[in-house]
Amino acid sequence: DAGITQSPRHKVTETxxxxxxxxxxxxxxxxxxxxxxxxxHGLRLIHYSYGVKDxxxxxxxxxxxxxxxxxxxFLLTLESATSSQTSVYFCAISGDTTYNEQFFGPGxxxxxx
Amino acid sequence: KQEVTQIPAALSVPEGENLVLxxxxxxxxxxxxxxxxQDPGKGLTSLLLIQSSQREQTxxxxxxxxxxxxxxxxxxxxxxxxxxxxxxxxxxxxGGSEKLVFxxxxxxxxxx
Numbered sequence: 001d002a003g004i005t006q007s008p009r010h011k012v013t014e015t016x017x018x019x020x021x022x023x024x025x026x027x028x029x030x031x032x033x034x035x036x037x038x039x040x041h042g043l044r045l046i047h048y049s050y051g052v053k054d055x056x057x058x059x060x061x062x063x064x065x066x067x068x069x070x071x072x073x074f075l076l077t078l079e080s081a082t083s084s085q086t087s088v089y090f091c092a093i094s095g096d097t098t099y100n101e102q103f104f105g106p107g108x109x110x111x112x113x
Numbered sequence: 114k115q116e117v118t119q120i121p122a123a124l125s126v127p128e129g130e131n132l133v134l135x136x137x138x139x140x141x142x143x144x145x146x147x148x149x150x151q152d153p154g155k156g157l158t159s160l161l162l163i164q165s166s167q168r169e170q171t172x173x174x175x176x177x178x179x180x181x182x183x184x185x186x187x188x189x190x191x192x193x194x195x196x197x198x199x200x201x202x203x204x205x206x207x208g209g210s211e212k213l214v215f216x217x218x219x220x221x222x223x224x225x
Binding site for chain 1: 144145147149155156157158159162164202204206211212213215216217218
């Protein structure tokens with residue numbers, strides 16, 4: 001299995017509070033991604049990174065920001081959480097040498113009350 | 114905009130049956146297509162990746178095909194087992210190799 005960890009694995013928070021999710025990889029892969037998975041919508045890309053300090057928006061980026069100060073860490077921040085951001089969040093990684101085959105972390109279940 | 118569709122949403126088969134899962138995509142200009150498996154409450158496990166220049170890929174009892182001209186990919190599972198029960202997702206890399214667009218998945222149940 002690709003070395004990807006996500007923390008926390010579960011979080012319950014209140015509307016309006018800031019939340020940061022962390023993704024950590026040990027594979028030294030260039031690309032890192034954040035997705036959310038919701039019933040009826042499937043998996044949707046939030047943001048991705050193609051290198052340290054290099055990030056770009058995905059399909060559903062509103063309300064989210066990201067940062068990548070080290071190759072191994074990719075942070076997803078909800079500046080002011082809303083109930084619509086209740087979801088399961090997955091981190092993924094890929095490298096140039098494997099035709100960008102993506103490998104996923106175990107997920108973080110976030111509940112915003 | 115790429116759209117990926119998987120039909121049916123759910124499939125139930127008896128153990129031992131050979132089966133085919135379908136995936137269709139609207140934009141044939143894909144970089145690659147990837148099949149995943151997801152068990153309840155778990156992350157996604159990559160099963161097979163087919164590059165745009167390839168027609169198929171095989172891994173054990175799994176065979177995935179790609180037909181860009183018709184916008185279709187299939188995942189063939191031979192001699193299905195109860196342990197194959199899971200949700201199967203396909204995703205097309207479109208608009209650049211780094212961006213995957215996912216279908217909503219087919220939930221497979223293999224009955225003993």
